[in-house]
Amino acid sequence: MLLIEDLKVKLGKREILRHIDLEIRPGETHILFGPNGSGKTSLLMTIMGYPQYKVVSGKITFKGEDITHMSINERAELGIGMSYQRPPSIQGLKTRQLIDICCNNGGDTEALAEELNFSEFLGRDINVGFSGGEIKKSELLQLMAQDPDLYLFDEPESGVDLENISLIGNTINHLLRKNLHSTADKSKKEVVKERPKMGLIITHTGFILDYVTADRGQVLYNGVLACRSNPSAIFRQIKDEGYGECVRCAI
Amino acid sequence: MRDLDNKASEAKDKKAAIGPDVELDAYSVEPPAHETIQDLKSLPEEDKERMLLAGIDTEESERSGTYIQKDSSSIYAFSHEEGLEVIPIREALEKLDWVKEYYWKLASVDQDKYTARAHLDLHDGYVIRALPGSKISFPVQACLYLEREGSTQNVHNIIIAEEDSELHVITGCATAAHVTEGLHIGISEFFVKKNAKLSFTMIHHWADNMIVRPRSVAKVEEGGLFLSNYVSMKPIKSIQSYPTTYLDGKGAVARFYSLLVGSPGSELDIGGRVYLRGKDTRAEIISRAITNGGNIIARGDLIGEKPGVKGHLECHGLILKGGFMHAIPELTGTVDGVEMSHEAAVGKIAQEEIYYLMSRGLTEEEATATIVRGFLNVDIPGLPPKLKSEIDRAVELSQQEFM
Numbered sequence: 001m002l003l004i005e006d007l008k009v010k011l012g013k014r015e016i017l018r019h020i021d022l023e024i025r026p027g028e029t030h031i032l033f034g035p036n037g038s039g040k041t042s043l044l045m046t047i048m049g050y051p052q053y054k055v056v057s058g059k060i061t062f063k064g065e066d067i068t069h070m071s072i073n074e075r076a077e078l079g080i081g082m083s084y085q086r087p088p089s090i091q092g093l094k095t096r097q098l099i100d101i102c103c104n105n106g107g108d109t110e111a112l113a114e115e116l117n118f119s120e121f122l123g124r125d126i127n128v129g130f131s132g133g134e135i136k137k138s139e140l141l142q143l144m145a146q147d148p149d150l151y152l153f154d155e156p157e158s159g160v161d162l163e164n165i166s167l168i169g170n171t172i173n174h175l176l177r178k179n180l181h182s183t184a185d186k187s188k189k190e191v192v193k194e195r196p197k198m199g200l201i202i203t204h205t206g207f208i209l210d211y212v213t214a215d216r217g218q219v220l221y222n223g224v225l226a227c228r229s230n231p232s233a234i235f236r237q238i239k240d241e242g243y244g245e246c247v248r249c250a251i
Numbered sequence: 252m253r254d255l256d257n258k259a260s261e262a263k264d265k266k267a268a269i270g271p272d273v274e275l276d277a278y279s280v281e282p283p284a285h286e287t288i289q290d291l292k293s294l295p296e297e298d299k300e301r302m303l304l305a306g307i308d309t310e311e312s313e314r315s316g317t318y319i320q321k322d323s324s325s326i327y328a329f330s331h332e333e334g335l336e337v338i339p340i341r342e343a344l345e346k347l348d349w350v351k352e353y354y355w356k357l358a359s360v361d362q363d364k365y366t367a368r369a370h371l372d373l374h375d376g377y378v379i380r381a382l383p384g385s386k387i388s389f390p391v392q393a394c395l396y397l398e399r400e401g402s403t404q405n406v407h408n409i410i411i412a413e414e415d416s417e418l419h420v421i422t423g424c425a426t427a428a429h430v431t432e433g434l435h436i437g438i439s440e441f442f443v444k445k446n447a448k449l450s451f452t453m454i455h456h457w458a459d460n461m462i463v464r465p466r467s468v469a470k471v472e473e474g475g476l477f478l479s480n481y482v483s484m485k486p487i488k489s490i491q492s493y494p495t496t497y498l499d500g501k502g503a504v505a506r507f508y509s510l511l512v513g514s515p516g517s518e519l520d521i522g523g524r525v526y527l528r529g530k531d532t533r534a535e536i537i538s539r540a541i542t543n544g545g546n547i548i549a550r551g552d553l554i555g556e557k558p559g560v561k562g563h564l565e566c567h568g569l570i571l572k573g574g575f576m577h578a579i580p581e582l583t584g585t586v587d588g589v590e591m592s593h594e595a596a597v598g599k600i601a602q603e604e605i606y607y608l609m610s611r612g613l614t615e616e617e618a619t620a621t622i623v624r625g626f627l628n629v630d631i632p633g634l635p636p637k638l639k640s641e642i643d644r645a646v647e648l649s650q651q652e653f654m
């Protein structure tokens with residue numbers, strides 16, 4: 001479980017997140033909406049542990065451990081993984097090598113790449129000259145290889161063509177084990193137990209909602225979380241009325 | 252020869268144009284002579300290990316020929332393939348008249364005191380030649396090995412790729428484990444003839460207090476390709492090298508790659524200069540340098556003398572743990588219509604890249620090492636995979652040492 005309590009975060013001198021309370025239970029996937037610059041990426045980076053996002057007060061707990069001041073790699077080890085909106089490119093580091101690193105000897109790089117139709121990119125330097133859509137696939141591939149327990153997706157489908165959106169959407173749904181359902185001999189509770197994966201997905205387009213059955217939606221507005229509700233309902237409201245309504249909830 | 256002797260004598264105290272001056276008399280230990288051997292298996296294990304660090308495979312698997320020199324004597328020189336000649340240069344100068352057509356024909360004996368010394372007190376070296384039309388399948392390896400503490404090794408090498416031939420040479424320079432200091436002077440003259448392809452990969456694995464003064468010149472004829480790779484990862488006291496290449500023939504191509512690591516106390520002054528003289532000639536000089544506290548000067552110079560020639564220079568430097576890095580790229584165009592560019596960057600590893608890899612599970616140290624390895628991992632088109640893997644291995648070994 002991920003538990004964030006009354007978190008306040010500063011970036012430089014600026015307070016970019018305030019009063020953040022968030023709870024993602026095993027098996028749950030949350031969707032994060034919010035206008036440009038509202039602090040969505042900052043929230044994910046803070047959960048991942050980027051030190052420039054300074055936690056001024058509040059607490060982040062993951063799997064029962066206080067991770068508020070843990071290093072990035074310790075969090076990765078504990079099972080947090082992130083797909084970046086704008087990852088850096090690294091000259092000379094082949095995509096294959098990075099996927100191998102993510103696999104940590106536990107996965108088959110070639111097979112995973114095959115699944116995403118990404119094999120031909122394995123020999124290229126990571127993110128160097130990748131198109132917008134290619135970056136999304138490369139990020140997803142890294143997360144697949146890592147297979148963390150908490151998946152943080154920063155706009156996984158922005159700039160992706162329609163055909164690949166379904167590939168990416170279905171893959172995410174699969175990674176989060178959202179395709180498992182209760183059956184005659186397994187109760188809902190048992191299914192959830194087999195499906196401990198958690199997700200937090202940022203989206204502007206809402207396309208991802210067509211593929212991933214999300215449990216909850218939230219809107220981040222000006223550094224404050226508002227509007228805890230059904231993701232599709234939130235998305236409809238944003239589409240119809242813009243973020244204007246959220247201002248009222250955020251106050 | 253008389254003329255060369257005179258010129259050399261006159262230049263024997265002439266300081267080099269760049270690089271710290273070396274007191275040659277300080278290296279007066281007479282290098283010992285060694286017996287030739289018929290089988291590399293008879294080499295002591297210690298030598299084999301040290302040679303391997305410089306890319307020399309004494310098993311000779313996937314090698315077309317081998318030349319090994321210890322101190323002042325060539326001890327082993329064999330070609331295992333038709334169309335390939337591997338001959339010690341002293342023997343060649345004595346017995347083969349044609350070699351004189353190449354000896355000091357590109358490099359000048361009176362350039363400085365190092366060239367002069369290499370002529371006046373020649374301790375052998377090799378002549379490696381691929382005959383016309385011969386595509387030599389595996390690389391030829393040459394090892395220049397210094398065993399006597401505090402001595403000098405003055406070598407002269409001539410590499411010839413005759414018309415339509417293809418030749419890959421790997422030269423490993425190394426010192427015995429017990430050696431701490433010495434002086435190595437190496438003259439190399441490269442002749443790449445019409446439509447020939449020559450790749451030359453040099454890996455240095457010297458002792459900490461070695462001083463090295465290579466002097467190399469290459470000439471590439473019409474349609475020829477000269478690919479030169481230089482790897483120096485180990486601490487070394489001082490090296491100064493500024494090889495020159497003349498692209499004389501139409502469409503001739505030269506590509507230079509160097510990978511350098513400067514450790515505390517090391518002084519590396521490494522460059523590359525290419526004259527683009529023929530029509531449609533192309534040149535590329537790429538250097539990647541890392542300093543952990545050493546001084547590195549990375550030079551590059553392209554001189555375009557024909558319209559339509561193209562050249563690119565790239566010096567990238569990383570300062571990891573202090574040190575000094577000076578990138579000096581130069582471009583000269585003497586006519587209209589030359590197309591030359593350069594790119595130089597000196598900096599540190601981007602923190603963002605380290606964090607990115609940490610979020611994939613690496614520790615900060617592992618992430619740094621991975622990025623450094625990537626920085627040194629340059630794609631070298633046209634280099635046989637076997638040689639690329641030798642370069643990768645040299646990089647890998649050095650990483651273990653300095654990380």
Ligand SMILES: Nc1ncnc2c1ncn2[C@@H]1O[C@H](COP(=O)(O)OP(=O)(O)OP(=O)(O)O)[C@@H](O)[C@H]1O
Pocket residue numbers: 011016034035036037038039040041042043085
């Ligand atoms: N390095 C930085 N320097 C200055 N300001 C920054 C920096 N990084 C983020 N910010 C600012 O912090 C605010 C929140 O940024 P963040 O990236 O979290 O927004 P976001 O909600 O993800 O936006 P988008 O939907 O456009 O991706 C923005 O106003 C942004 O300009």
Ligand SMILES: [Mg+2]
Pocket residue numbers: 040041042085154
């Ligand atoms: Mg963002």
